[in-house]
Amino acid sequence: MGEMRFLKLATLQQVYSEYLRLVNPLDRVEQISVLESLGFVSAEDIPARQDLPGFNKSLVDGYAVRAKDTTGASTSFPAVLHFAFEVKVGEEPKRPLGQNEAAWIATGAMLPIGADAVVMAEHTQRFGEYVEVMKPVAVGENVFKKDDDVKLGQLIVTKGVRIGPGHLQLMFQLGIQRLKVFRRVSVGVISTGDEIVEPFEQNKSIAQVRDSNSYTLECWLKSLGFRIERVGLCRDDEEMLFKMLKDSMKNHDAIVIVGGSSIGTRDFTESAMNRSGKPGVIFHGILMQPGKPTVLGLLDGKPVVGLPGNPVSFTVSARFVLLPILRKLEGEIDFLPKPVGMVKLARNVSSRQGREHFVRVRLFVRDAQVWAEPLESETAQVSNLAMADGVIRLPANIEGLYAGDFAEFYPLWSGW
Amino acid sequence: MGEMRFLKLATLQQVYSEYLRLVNPLDRVEQISVLESLGFVSAEDIPARQDLPGFNKSLVDGYAVRAKDTTGASTSFPAVLHFAFEVKVGEEPKRPLGQNEAAWIATGAMLPIGADAVVMAEHTQRFGEYVEVMKPVAVGENVFKKDDDVKLGQLIVTKGVRIGPGHLQLMFQLGIQRLKVFRRVSVGVISTGDEIVEPFEQNKSIAQVRDSNSYTLECWLKSLGFRIERVGLCRDDEEMLFKMLKDSMKNHDAIVIVGGSSIGTRDFTESAMNRSGKPGVIFHGILMQPGKPTVLGLLDGKPVVGLPGNPVSFTVSARFVLLPILRKLEGEIDFLPKPVGMVKLARNVSSRQGREHFVRVRLFVRDAQVWAEPLESETAQVSNLAMADGVIRLPANIEGLYAGDFAEFYPLWSGW
Numbered sequence: 001m002g003e004m005r006f007l008k009l010a011t012l013q014q015v016y017s018e019y020l021r022l023v024n025p026l027d028r029v030e031q032i033s034v035l036e037s038l039g040f041v042s043a044e045d046i047p048a049r050q051d052l053p054g055f056n057k058s059l060v061d062g063y064a065v066r067a068k069d070t071t072g073a074s075t076s077f078p079a080v081l082h083f084a085f086e087v088k089v090g091e092e093p094k095r096p097l098g099q100n101e102a103a104w105i106a107t108g109a110m111l112p113i114g115a116d117a118v119v120m121a122e123h124t125q126r127f128g129e130y131v132e133v134m135k136p137v138a139v140g141e142n143v144f145k146k147d148d149d150v151k152l153g154q155l156i157v158t159k160g161v162r163i164g165p166g167h168l169q170l171m172f173q174l175g176i177q178r179l180k181v182f183r184r185v186s187v188g189v190i191s192t193g194d195e196i197v198e199p200f201e202q203n204k205s206i207a208q209v210r211d212s213n214s215y216t217l218e219c220w221l222k223s224l225g226f227r228i229e230r231v232g233l234c235r236d237d238e239e240m241l242f243k244m245l246k247d248s249m250k251n252h253d254a255i256v257i258v259g260g261s262s263i264g265t266r267d268f269t270e271s272a273m274n275r276s277g278k279p280g281v282i283f284h285g286i287l288m289q290p291g292k293p294t295v296l297g298l299l300d301g302k303p304v305v306g307l308p309g310n311p312v313s314f315t316v317s318a319r320f321v322l323l324p325i326l327r328k329l330e331g332e333i334d335f336l337p338k339p340v341g342m343v344k345l346a347r348n349v350s351s352r353q354g355r356e357h358f359v360r361v362r363l364f365v366r367d368a369q370v371w372a373e374p375l376e377s378e379t380a381q382v383s384n385l386a387m388a389d390g391v392i393r394l395p396a397n398i399e400g401l402y403a404g405d406f407a408e409f410y411p412l413w414s415g416w
Numbered sequence: 417m418g419e420m421r422f423l424k425l426a427t428l429q430q431v432y433s434e435y436l437r438l439v440n441p442l443d444r445v446e447q448i449s450v451l452e453s454l455g456f457v458s459a460e461d462i463p464a465r466q467d468l469p470g471f472n473k474s475l476v477d478g479y480a481v482r483a484k485d486t487t488g489a490s491t492s493f494p495a496v497l498h499f500a501f502e503v504k505v506g507e508e509p510k511r512p513l514g515q516n517e518a519a520w521i522a523t524g525a526m527l528p529i530g531a532d533a534v535v536m537a538e539h540t541q542r543f544g545e546y547v548e549v550m551k552p553v554a555v556g557e558n559v560f561k562k563d564d565d566v567k568l569g570q571l572i573v574t575k576g577v578r579i580g581p582g583h584l585q586l587m588f589q590l591g592i593q594r595l596k597v598f599r600r601v602s603v604g605v606i607s608t609g610d611e612i613v614e615p616f617e618q619n620k621s622i623a624q625v626r627d628s629n630s631y632t633l634e635c636w637l638k639s640l641g642f643r644i645e646r647v648g649l650c651r652d653d654e655e656m657l658f659k660m661l662k663d664s665m666k667n668h669d670a671i672v673i674v675g676g677s678s679i680g681t682r683d684f685t686e687s688a689m690n691r692s693g694k695p696g697v698i699f700h701g702i703l704m705q706p707g708k709p710t711v712l713g714l715l716d717g718k719p720v721v722g723l724p725g726n727p728v729s730f731t732v733s734a735r736f737v738l739l740p741i742l743r744k745l746e747g748e749i750d751f752l753p754k755p756v757g758m759v760k761l762a763r764n765v766s767s768r769q770g771r772e773h774f775v776r777v778r779l780f781v782r783d784a785q786v787w788a789e790p791l792e793s794e795t796a797q798v799s800n801l802a803m804a805d806g807v808i809r810l811p812a813n814i815e816g817l818y819a820g821d822f823a824e825f826y827p828l829w830s831g832w
Contacts, residue, residue, distance in 0.1 A: 034615075038635045052798065055622050089652075090611030092623045108611055108725070110623035150799045157802070165636045165829045166802035169727045172615040172628030173798060195506030195524055199450075199588040206471050207508045207526035212588030219454045220581045236505075309524070311585045338779065339786050340806070341757015341825040363754065368811075370755050370824065382468065382589060383566045386573070386582035390756070395784075408786065409757040413581045 010283040010296075011396065012356050015321060016336055019282055019296050023303050025331040026253055028183040034171045037163045039225040040181035041332045046157040048174055052150035056111040058087075060142045063102040063124050063131055064115035070136040078125070078132035087112065102131040111143060118142035150174070160333035182331040186227040188252035189214045190244050192259055192269065193309055194236040212382070213258045213307070213314045220318075220413055226326060238268035245276045249302055253329060256322065259293060259309040269306045273297040276304075287396060288356045291317035303329065311382045316358050316391065319412055339408035343372035343392060350400035360388035361409070372409065388412060426699040426712075427812065428772050431737060432752055435698055435712050439719050441747040442669055444599040450587045453579045455641040456597035457748045462573040464590055468566035472527040474503075476558045479518040479540050479547055480531035486552040494541070494548035503528065518547040527559060534558035566590070576749035598747040602643040604668035605630045606660050608675055608685065609725055610652040628798075629674045629723070629730045636734075636829055642742060654684035661692045665718055669745060672738065675709060675725040685722045689713040692720075703812060704772045707733035719745065727798045732774050732807065735828055755824035759788035759808060766816035776804035777825070788825065804828060 010019070029043040058064065065081060073079035084101040087093045093112035097103055102119070103112055111118070116139045123135040150156060156170045157163065157179070171179070191214045199210040214230050221228045231248045234241050241257070248255050257269055274280035277299025286294045290313035295306030303325050307317050320337055327335035343363060351357040361372035372392055375384040392407035394400070401407055426435070445459040474480065481497060489495035497518040503509045509528035513519055518535070519528055527534070532555045539551040566572060572586045573579070573595070587595070607630045615626040630646050637644045647664045650657050657673070664671050673685050690696035693715025702710045706729035711722030719741050723733050736753055743751035759779060767773040777788035788808055791800040808823035810816070817823055 035631065035635065038639055053625070088610065090609075090621070090624050092621055108609075108625070149797050154799075156799065164802065165632050165731070166798075166804060168632045168635055169628045169731070169798050170802050172631050173626050173727070175615060175617070175620070175626055177616050193506075193524075194504065199591060200593050201591070204591070205506070205508055208506050209469070209524070210589050210591055212585045215451065215588050216581050216584045219451065219584055223454055311589070315581070315585070339757070339781065340779065340827060341755070341759050342786050342822075343757050363756065365755065365824075368824075369822075370758050381565050382582075382585050383570075383572065386580065386586050388582060406758075406785075408781075408784075411756060 008281065008283045009285040009287060011287045012320065015283065015286060015296065016324065019298075020324060020328055020335070022282065022298050023325055023328050024301065026182065026185065026329055027331065029180050030183050031178050031180050033178055034168065034176055037179060037181060038165065038168060039163065040184065041162050041330045042157045042159055042167075043180040043182050043331065044157075045155050045159050046171070046176065046179060048150045048152055048154050048156050050174060051147035051152050052170075052173055053144060053148070054146055056115075056146050057144040058105045058107055058109050058111060058118045058142060059144055060118055060120045061107050062105060062118045062120045062142065063133065064097060064105045064111050064118050065102050065133065065137065066097065066099065066115060067117040067137050067139045067141065069100050070117075070119065070133050073133045073136045075134045078134045079136075081131045081133060083126065083129050083131050102133070116140065116143070160331055162332055184225055184227050185254060185326050185329045186229070186252045187221060187254050187256060187326065188229050188231045188248035189217055189256045189258065190231045190234050190241070190248065192234045192236065192241060192257060196233055198233065212311055213309065216311075217256065217258070217318060221326075236268070238272050241268060241272040242275055245272055245304070249276065249299065254302060254326060255304045257295075257304065257306045258314065259306055269295055273299060273304055273306070277302065286317070286321065287354060288316070288320070288358065289352070290358065291320065292355070294321055296321070312360075312385060315385060315412060319410070320358070337410055339393070339410055341370065341409050342406040343370050343409045345392070345401055345403050345405050345407060346371050346373045347403045348400060349374050349392075349394065351394040351398060353399055354396055356396045357394035358391040358410075359394065360384055360412075361390065361392050362387055363389045363409070372407065385412075424697065424699045425701040425703060427703045428736065431699065431702060431712065432740065436740060436744055436751070438698065438714050439741055439744050440717065442598065442601065442745055443747065445596050446599050447594050447596050449594055450584065450592055453595060453597060454581065454584060455579065456600065457578050457746045458573045458575055458583075459596040459598050459747065460573075461571050461575050462587070462592065462595060464566045464568055464570050464572050466590060467563035467568050468586075468589055469560060469564070470562055472531075472562050473560040474521045474523055474525050474527060474534045474558060475560055476534055476536045477523050478521060478534045478536045478558065479549065480513060480521040480527050480534050481518050481549065481553065482513065482515065482531060483533040483553050483555040483557065485516050486533075486535065486549050489549045489552045491550045494550045495552075497547045497549060499542065499545050499547050518549070532556065532559070576747055578748055600641055600643050601670060601742050601745045602645070602668045603637060603670050603672060603742065604645050604647045604664035605633055605672045605674065606647045606650050606657070606664065608650045608652065608657060608673060612649060614649065628727055629725065630672075632727075633672065633674070633734060637742075652684070654688050657684060657688040658691055661688055661720070665692065665715065670718060670742060671720045673711075673720065673722045674730065675722055685711055689715060689720055689722070693718065702733070702737065703770060704732070704736070704774065705768070706774065707736065708771070710737055712737070728776075728801060731801060731828060735826070736774070753826055755809070755826055757786065757825050758822040759786050759825045761808070761817055761819050761821050761823060762787050762789045763819045764816060765790050765808075765810065767810040767814060769815055770812055772812045773810035774807040774826075775810065776800055776828075777806065777808050778803055779805045779825070788823065
């Protein structure tokens with residue numbers, strides 16, 4: 001028997017459960033202004049320090065009243081109340097509202113103490129010191145109660161959630177100025193492959209290939225707020241890769257090694273990784289397509305991800321394998337990719353059983369339904385990456401889907 | 417007869433057709449590095465200046481051959497070829513391949529002239545100067561042809577498309593360094609409302625409301641790459657609004673006026689807009705919920721958008737009305753919101769006929785389907801904005817949807 005090579009193949013589910021379990025959040029906390037917090041992961045539970053809206057607020061222009069003073073009111077027999085005062089927006093009412101009194105109140109203004117409902121202006125008539133109410137109101141009618149939106153002490157942001165515009169709205173409304181967040185992860189990217197040259201290299205031989213993956217990754221991850229540094233180009237040379245890897249491990253929280261197209265590259269990517277830290281390579285190859293030649297290692301606690309060199313495989317693997325790792329490192333609780341809906345297939349797609357397939361699609365709307373047109377599925381085609389709105393997922397246990405079937409849709413780049 | 421007030425109500429479809437037709441792209445072009453172009457709209461059609469991959473590329477490790485030299489080959493009767501030379505990745509082959517010759521070739525390497533297929537290594541055996549091929553190959557087998565991905569002259573980016581990571585991949589691969597893009601739009605934001613105070617104001621009366629809308633808009637639009645300036649807070653005072661509007665029209669391509677909660681505010685927003693430029697207000701009110709109190713004007717060619725003060729209405733209107741306007745201004749061709757899939761409703765939702773409804777939902781996956789849990793639909797609730805993954809759309813002509821029905825899903829903030 002010759003040397004047996006142990007292929008540590010994993011399903012995507014195993015990556016999510018077994019590998020990601022080993023990835024520990026960095027837990028580096030900093031305090032920043034809410035104004036800069038969009039896209040950061042919160043490092044604290046933030047309770048509301050007040051109710052929201054914080055006062056009983058009128059939802060209409062009209063008269064604040066005690067509901068019981070309007071009982072039985074009608075056009076023929078209006079309830080006649082005393083005009084008390086006026087409440088403008090932003091003002092605290094002058095005094096409590098007495099029995100059989102009505103106070104003119106603007107939309108958004110604060111109800112006086114004593115008032116428990118607002119009669120819409122169109123159901124009232126004013127005669128000097130008197131207000132005729134032509135329609136009864138129930139307690140609470142046209143009123144947004146002081147804690148209807150948020151109750152004092154209620155958590156408005158929880159630890160491990162990525163701050164979105166909805167959280168900003170709440171924090172601004174509650175006057176929260178600063179919060180604790182986890183620092184953004186820093187990613188180092190090494191390109192490998194003897195055939196790879198810089199994208200803007202002028203003296204390129206016809207057989208050489210311009211590096212598109214690492215630069216695209218840099219632009220994409222930066223747009224998501226990550227810190228990313230392109231460490232450089234590495235020849236197909238284990239010693240050189242080992243040195244570059246060791247070096248970049250000093251400066252970054254996670255390392256990405258972008259593979260060249262050659263099969264040899266993957267082999268010494270694995271060797272270099274195993275030499276650089278413990279436990280080393282965890283999985284070599286993922287049962288997904290595209291994206292199979294992905295290598296996952298953990299080197300002295302640092303995730304190192306070998307991504308395939310083919311730009312399509314690279315993109316799918318970056319989206320479904322790398323991004324969840326970075327999200328978990330940043331302390332996010334919900335770090336796994338989620339479908340944003342289902343789409344109807346415009347034509348049949350086939351799939352090899354035993355592998356999870358991601359098929360690039362372009363979406364269109366027809367007959368009030370969202371359809372997906374699968375794009376040419378040749379893995380090596382970069383050109384249709386630019387046309388794709390995202391991918392549909394075909395689980396490993398099916399052989400394909402028919403036109404008209406539903407499939408889960410994932411945007412390729414936008415969204416978390 | 418008293419003064420008749422003409423309510424220029426519009427459906428969202430009218431906004432998209434009639435109002436957006438009046439919005440002219442700014443057509444301000446600048447040339448930037450591809451490295452900075454993510455999220456910009458291309459101002460030019462970019463043709464490929466070479467084929468991609470640009471050379472016939474082997475998809476496997478094996479032997480490059482002339483397919484016809486392998487005809488009839490089998491394990492018992494292998495085709496015996498002369499070992500010619502080796503081709504590494506990134507190298508141009510030394511010489512053309514002759515008849516009955518085989519050249520060792522790595523995955524990703526360039527086929528020699530004369531070769532038209534590659535036999536996988538596992539179907540071959542090398543004996544010194546000879547290579548035995550145990551399986552025939554067809555012309556083109558295991559070869560990615562020089563123009564299989566992109567053909568010389570093919571457009572890889574078209575004018576009016578927003579540059580995504582897929583376009584970056586292609587531009588880097590083709591060595592494109594710079595491109596013409598439309599300049600990002602500059603947006604001025606004015607907050608209005610007597611009740612509104614700055615979010616971090618310490619001496620706030622209980623009846624005052626902190627400004628969350630304009631700051632959230634600033635953070636959100638910045639994250640999408642727009643230039644945005646918060647002009648400031650305006651009292652409920654037509655003259656003051658008129659002056660602030662006139663001023664900010666000098667510095668920005670589009671103006672957003674965030675309304676306070678009071679109905680009066682909307683009236684002088686309209687007056688101030690009509691005084692500031694021609695033709696003035698085009699639509700006052702959109703048949704959508706939330707988001708109805710949206711005002712759309714065109715002032716001397718500049719779009720001015722009055723957004724509702726309620727944070728939920730504000731968000732929906734910013735997403736479905738403001739964003740398409742900004743996208744069209746930036747020269748994007750596909751500027752309308754698109755659903756990213758369909759989701760199954762977890763419970764019934766009702767809707768008032770005649771208005772397009774957008775219901776905030778939270779997504780979850782169950783039984784391999786994507787479900788949407790509608791969140792409390794009280795418009796005024798800000799707290800569930802933070803929990804929502806997006807909204808479903810209920811067209812104006814229906815009265816509601818039942819649990820289990822499908823609805824179109826739109827992310828609220830992410831994605832275009």
